[in-house]
Amino acid sequence: MSRNDVLVSADWAEHNLDSPGVVFVEVDEDVSAYDKGHLAGAVKLDWKKDLQDSVRRDFVSGDRFAELLSERGISAGDTVVLYGGNNNWFAAYAYWYFKVYGHADVRLLDGGRKKWELESRPLTDEVPSRPATSYQVGAPDTSIRAFRDEVLAAIGAKNLVDVRSPDEFAGRLLAPAHLPQEQSQVAGHIPTAINVPWSKAANEDGTFKSDEELRQLYGEAGLADSKETIAYCRIGERSSHTWFVLRELLGHRSVKNYDGSWTEYGSLVGVPVGKDV
Amino acid sequence: MCGAPQQSDDQADAATKETVIQGVVTAAGEPVASAYVRQRDATREFTAEVVSSESGRFQFFAAPGDWTLRALSARGAGEVSFTADPGVTDATLALSG
Numbered sequence: 001m002s003r004n005d006v007l008v009s010a011d012w013a014e015h016n017l018d019s020p021g022v023v024f025v026e027v028d029e030d031v032s033a034y035d036k037g038h039l040a041g042a043v044k045l046d047w048k049k050d051l052q053d054s055v056r057r058d059f060v061s062g063d064r065f066a067e068l069l070s071e072r073g074i075s076a077g078d079t080v081v082l083y084g085g086n087n088n089w090f091a092a093y094a095y096w097y098f099k100v101y102g103h104a105d106v107r108l109l110d111g112g113r114k115k116w117e118l119e120s121r122p123l124t125d126e127v128p129s130r131p132a133t134s135y136q137v138g139a140p141d142t143s144i145r146a147f148r149d150e151v152l153a154a155i156g157a158k159n160l161v162d163v164r165s166p167d168e169f170a171g172r173l174l175a176p177a178h179l180p181q182e183q184s185q186v187a188g189h190i191p192t193a194i195n196v197p198w199s200k201a202a203n204e205d206g207t208f209k210s211d212e213e214l215r216q217l218y219g220e221a222g223l224a225d226s227k228e229t230i231a232y233c234r235i236g237e238r239s240s241h242t243w244f245v246l247r248e249l250l251g252h253r254s255v256k257n258y259d260g261s262w263t264e265y266g267s268l269v270g271v272p273v274g275k276d277v
Numbered sequence: 278m279c280g281a282p283q284q285s286d287d288q289a290d291a292a293t294k295e296t297v298i299q300g301v302v303t304a305a306g307e308p309v310a311s312a313y314v315r316q317r318d319a320t321r322e323f324t325a326e327v328v329s330s331e332s333g334r335f336q337f338f339a340a341p342g343d344w345t346l347r348a349l350s351a352r353g354a355g356e357v358s359f360t361a362d363p364g365v366t367d368a369t370l371a372l373s374g
Contacts, residue, residue, distance in 0.1 A: 030328070086326065114313055120351045165324045167340060177316050177325035177337045181295055199323035204315075204349065 037123030073130025083109035146256035159229040160193035170276035185266030188275035300368035308333025312350035
């Protein structure tokens with residue numbers, strides 16, 4: 001696995017908007033962003049409506065995911081290029097999600113919507129119509145998804161990486177600062193976790209830093225590749241960004257994303273919590 | 278915290294429960310839509326990023342303290358630093374190319 005297998009540049013994307021077998025998919029936190037303008041031919045996935053179960057807190061089932069991709073006209077053999085706003089947070093979440101459900105060729109557009117817009121590249125409001133497919137899904141790959149009991153057992157044993165901002169890690173803020181701060185969970189972090197904010201892995205234009213810079217970042221933070229790693233944030237989208245960096249760019253062997261993240265852990269009764277005062 | 282909060286005669290009081298930083302991105306005095314506005318903490322670490330509205334407006338929910346806002350757009354970049362207290366802090370971010 002190398003950078004070229006999992007990332008595409010804005011130039012590559014602009015030259016391949018019409019390429020057969022390549023499907024661009026926009027996933028945003030702001031679900032109205034697509035409607036205001038998107039890459040020509042790109043389809044939209046709503047991270048909440050399309051990708052979350054409407055009742056329980058979980059993924060949609062494999063059958064529903066297959067139905068969704070079939071409706072959007074995506075085949076198992078297609079190269080899916082994901083992109084979005086917020087420095088690709090939700091696109092990275094979708095990347096990880098597609099991998100859990102076993103899609104073979106998924107890539108991220110380096111820099112996402114931001115770099116595309118900063119370079120004044122073309123956007124359209126035309127919604128493409130793609131013929132429906134019959135997408136099939138196998139068993140989910142849980143080797144890249146962590147659940148709460150596993151996270152509790154990892155305290156002091158595995159690498160735990162909290163990718164939230166230092167203020168959230170320390171317990172001074174409960175959510176990223178573009179969201180209201182009144183939340184029901186307690187503030188703090190999982191004991192023994194190290195804090196490497198996701199943003200340290202990205203440049204200001206939303207592109208990923210070089211492999212060398214990334215290796216140095218996690219090396220200095222004391223993240224040993226010899227141990228298994230679990231990344232978490234608040235709801236699992238920023239930690240998907242770091243999961244992508246560690247596993248897909250740097251090639252660490254065992255990296256899981258804990259999508260329950262702080263909203264789950266910080267609500268559990270009786271578990272240990274670290275907090276800086 | 279699902280119970281109704283204690284009501285105040287001063288309706289504006291509701292806004293002071295959060296530390297809100299809000300304002301507008303401008304270039305040559307005109308509002309700039311779709312600018313990327315990034316909030317950095319006192320150590321310059323990223324804390325959040327939003328995209329300015331049609332009328333150039335942005336809003337953050339922060340904690341009291343020192344903050345820097347930086348905006349990027351195809352029309353240029355701009356930066357402003359200030360101290361926020363509980364309640365609403367207004368900020369203007371002027372871009373230069």
